Amino acid sequence: METRIRTRRTAGALVALAAAAGLAVPAGAQAAAPTLIPSRTTVHTDDTTPTAGVRFHLFGAVWSQGERVPATVRVKTFRQGHWQQLPGAVQQTNRNNRYRLHIALQMTGERMLKVIGDPRDPDIATSSTTITVTVH
Template sequence: MTHHPRRTAALVAATALAGLGATLPAAGAHAATPSRITVAASDTSVSSGEQLVLSGRLSQAGVVRVVAKDGTSWTPLTGAVVHTRRDGSYAVRVVLSRAGDRVLRVVGDPDAAGVRTSRARVVVHVS
């Protein structure tokens, strides 16, 4: 039988972790690579119905969606979905109508397989 150094190292690490009571991923499962996203608002205080732009960068090209905090859940904002440029930069227009402090979250979903979705928040006051 031929020994593979990577498999042997993985087996040793798995055995050590199992002894510590750690849970291992299923065979063949790989941890997803993290992604990062940034967000900035063109204005953090707007009038109801006024347009603002959220912009930033996703660590890889992908799709960016904007969702708003609605009580305890997040609600997608209609039409607030864009594909990033090749360098991961994005800009998305948003119009908010409900008054008060609105917590918005941009959700970046990279195109690459095996890369996790990332999130960033910004608060905008709507009067």
């Protein structure tokens, strides 16, 4: 797979270089540029109704082509009409390519959290999923 990834990167770079230099690029060559491999992020929690200020856990993995992949995982919360990064809620997956984040939310009520998995491999797309918890 590593050879195939390098080949796609090289081919895409050559097409981009030729186009930037003003050289004629064959029809369809732009379409042949590499596309990102899809991924999906899973999330589970040990407490869907956490108490304000008390830690709970979000855990899961980032998957691509049926396998867990190494990634950076971030958690954002939806507040005031947009997604805001939760301070300190960033983690690299472990050696088993899983994550387990400790979260403590202060604001009570229903909170929507977005978990974003950004794979280390630049050829794999970033993915996200949401989970809702009710803080009391």
